[in-house]
Amino acid sequence: MAEGGSHARDRRVLAVYRLALVVPALAWLGPALAHPPHPPGGLPASMLLWVLLLAVFELVATESWGGPGLSVPFAVQVTLAMLYEPLVAGVLAFLGAFDPGELRGHVGVLHAIWRRCLALVVTAAGGAIFHAAAGGAGARLDRVVPAFAVRVTLMYLAWMAAETVDRMIDSSVGIGQVLSQMDHVSPYRFPATFPGIAWFSLPAATLYLGEGLWIAPVLFGLLAYARFVCLKSWKLKGQLEERNIILAARSRELAVHLDREQRTVAELEELNRLKSQFVAVASHEVRTPLTAIIGYASTLRRMPARVEPDKRNEFLDIIERQARRLLSLVERLLTASRLESGRFVTTLSPVHLGELCREVIEGTGVDSQRIRIGLGTDLPELLTDRRFLSQVIGNLVENALKYSQRDRPCLIGARRVGDEVAIWVQDFGTGIPPGELRRIFDRFYQVDRSDSRPVSGVGLGLTLVREMVEVLGGSITVESEVGRGSRVTVMVPVRHPTARLAGSRGGPVTRSNGPDSNGPADAIQPMTAECPPRRRQWSSNL
Numbered sequence: 001m002a003e004g005g006s007h008a009r010d011r012r013v014l015a016v017y018r019l020a021l022v023v024p025a026l027a028w029l030g031p032a033l034a035h036p037p038h039p040p041g042g043l044p045a046s047m048l049l050w051v052l053l054l055a056v057f058e059l060v061a062t063e064s065w066g067g068p069g070l071s072v073p074f075a076v077q078v079t080l081a082m083l084y085e086p087l088v089a090g091v092l093a094f095l096g097a098f099d100p101g102e103l104r105g106h107v108g109v110l111h112a113i114w115r116r117c118l119a120l121v122v123t124a125a126g127g128a129i130f131h132a133a134a135g136g137a138g139a140r141l142d143r144v145v146p147a148f149a150v151r152v153t154l155m156y157l158a159w160m161a162a163e164t165v166d167r168m169i170d171s172s173v174g175i176g177q178v179l180s181q182m183d184h185v186s187p188y189r190f191p192a193t194f195p196g197i198a199w200f201s202l203p204a205a206t207l208y209l210g211e212g213l214w215i216a217p218v219l220f221g222l223l224a225y226a227r228f229v230c231l232k233s234w235k236l237k238g239q240l241e242e243r244n245i246i247l248a249a250r251s252r253e254l255a256v257h258l259d260r261e262q263r264t265v266a267e268l269e270e271l272n273r274l275k276s277q278f279v280a281v282a283s284h285e286v287r288t289p290l291t292a293i294i295g296y297a298s299t300l301r302r303m304p305a306r307v308e309p310d311k312r313n314e315f316l317d318i319i320e321r322q323a324r325r326l327l328s329l330v331e332r333l334l335t336a337s338r339l340e341s342g343r344f345v346t347t348l349s350p351v352h353l354g355e356l357c358r359e360v361i362e363g364t365g366v367d368s369q370r371i372r373i374g375l376g377t378d379l380p381e382l383l384t385d386r387r388f389l390s391q392v393i394g395n396l397v398e399n400a401l402k403y404s405q406r407d408r409p410c411l412i413g414a415r416r417v418g419d420e421v422a423i424w425v426q427d428f429g430t431g432i433p434p435g436e437l438r439r440i441f442d443r444f445y446q447v448d449r450s451d452s453r454p455v456s457g458v459g460l461g462l463t464l465v466r467e468m469v470e471v472l473g474g475s476i477t478v479e480s481e482v483g484r485g486s487r488v489t490v491m492v493p494v495r496h497p498t499a500r501l502a503g504s505r506g507g508p509v510t511r512s513n514g515p516d517s518n519g520p521a522d523a524i525q526p527m528t529a530e531c532p533p534r535r536r537q538w539s540s541n542l
Contacts, residue, residue, distance in 0.1 A: 014169045018114040025117035046213050054096025070196050072224045078152050078201035081127035090124030118162050126155040148202050156195045197223050289322035348496050351382040360394045367401050376415035383495045388468045395465050396425040396488050404429030426487040432480040441466045473497040
């Protein structure tokens with residue numbers, strides 16, 4: 001309701017504004033037409049032709065674009081103001097000021113009369129200024145040009161001011177937006193350029209006085225065509241700018257997709273390299289124990305029946321040791337596959353860390369004498385997966401023995417840290433270069449990748465340790481110094497996260513992480529040697 005009242009008030013203000021120009025203009029035009037002046041040297045036929053020319057350009061104009069600066073009828077009005085007396089020029093502009101909207105019923109009567117009266121006042125006032133300053137179009141050039149420049153500028157400003165106020169009242173918008181709509185470019189252009197086509201009025205008037213009326217349609221027709229081409233060029237420029245913006249956005253999107261594809265290709269190339277490296281390393285690791293087993297088995301077959309038992313037992317021990325080495329490799333690969341696919345079972349039970357460490361040491365065989373144990377006295381009983389924790393400690397001890405000299409010991413230590421237990425394995429071997437620490441947890445990665453490396457393995461040990469530690473709900477860190485050895489520390493919770501969530505107080509608990517469980521295996525990309533635990537959703541069948 002308030003909006004409707006505001007609109008009605010704006011319409012009344014607009015009507016008052018237009019009547020403020022129409023009433024005085026018609027009051028001045030009426031008596032003047034009752035006693036029309038006789039233009040010197042002018043023929044009524046030429047005046048009618050000017051009116052017709054002005055009306056044609058008004059009706060055939062492409063669009064109201066650029067205000068009077070790009071209006072051919074405005075240039076004709078400026079020419080009339082130079083050629084005829086103010087009253088005659090104003091009347092001709094009044095008679096020729098048609099609006100294409102009048103023929104289609106889009107323009108009201110008051111608006112149509114207001115536009116004609118505006119053309120009358122602006123043209124007559126411009127003619128009066130020009131004739132007062134120059135004395136007519138036939139005067140000397142040094143008087144005509146300044147008078148023309150002042151007149152066309154004032155006519156342009158008067159027309160723009162009247163149109164701007166009218167549109168501001170009609171559309172209830174600010175002056176900046178109105179000027180932008182009228183001009184379609186910057187409304188604050190350089191003063192020498194804003195009248196636009198009207199600057200051609202001076203040569204048009206001069207040619208008319210020398211060549212006759214025929215030159216006017218030709219010149220202004222060319223101006224109308226130039227205006228049409230200019231507007232079309234500006235439209236195309238705007239469309240090209242929009243297309244360029246769209247193309248730039250598409251280019252950015254393509255760049256993002258290209259970068260993504262490049263990363264994907266790089267990942268695939270890395271996977272292909274790892275596959276080839278794994279096949280080569282695994283083939284070597286499998287071939288070595290198989291060759292030893294076949295060789296010693298063939299030797300046993302050819303040995304006489306009365307061979308010494310000690311010799312036979314020695315060969316059998318070698319065959320058994322190589323078979324266990326091969327079995328260990330296969331078990332690591334199977335464990336890696338299960339952890340990768342999430343198809344593993346976690347069985348929770350009470351674990352005494354001292355007993356577990358002794359079992360691991362006994363499994364190392366002849367190297368067990370190199371291992372020293374230093375466990376804290378306040379170690380609690382753990383509720384965790386015994387098998388996984390045993391494999392974690394076993395792999396770390398195996399690595400420590402493998403990468404240190406045979407005359408140097410390895411240490412296993414543990415102490416309680418809040419709700420966790422810190423377990424560390426330390427060797428005094430070659431150590432790891434700082435640049436390699438960030439990659440030691442990658443699958444199949446080995447610091448020494450040469451075929452002549454002194455230690456065996458496929459590069460899965462620390463990877464499996466990290467993943468099993470994550471299954472246990474813990475974390476792992478590595479400290480190393482080249483030439484002085486390495487220390488790997490594993491933090492394991494006293495109670496497995498499954499037991500904590502379910503409120504278990506002990507006893508064996510089995511949790512399946514298969515395809516139907518809630519424990520997806522998320523990818524981990526360690527930024528440092530410290531690998532935080534994966535985020536898992538733990539569930540159990542308590």
